Amino acid sequence: MNTKLMLGIAATLTLTACATGKSGDVYTRDQVRQIQTYKVGVIEQVNKIRIEGTKSQIGTAAGTIAGGIAGSSTANGKVGEVASVLGAVVGGMVGAAAEEAYTRENGIEMGIKLENGDRISIVQAQSVNDAEFKVGEKVRIIESGGVTRVTH
Secondary structure, rough: OOOOHHHHHHHHHHHHHHHHEOOHHHHHOOOOOOEEEEEEEEEEEEEEEEEEOOOOOHHHHHHHHHHHHHHHHHOOOOOOOOOOOHHHHHHHHHHHHHHHEEEEEHEEEEEEEEOOOOOOEEEEEOOOOOOOOOOEEEEEEEEOOOOEEEOO
């Protein structure tokens, strides 16, 4: 297996490990077996949105390494050194952009009227396993430890 392929696989696995679910049906390990409170409301509005991807240093670092190695293999001497630096810079930029694009998610923003008359808005990732939320639907708004989610 060549070095470029191994670096590509490593970068993909690293970015996959960084992706976290933000839909209403994903819970962290810390939320399991904890008391959660909920309110009941009716959906008044649903808007499809995009949730931007993560912008950590992982994509940049992986791209920099891959680009540096790719650039250094193109030539020897001063030209090889310059190619290595340019490859690292371009690779870092490409890696950062790839990470953001790879971790971007479809989401929904819901306007909800609570039973007490208050109105709230909640944004969460759209679940692939869940039925779509619809205007007029009665939902639960679950809160625990600063995390809020909407469920059917």
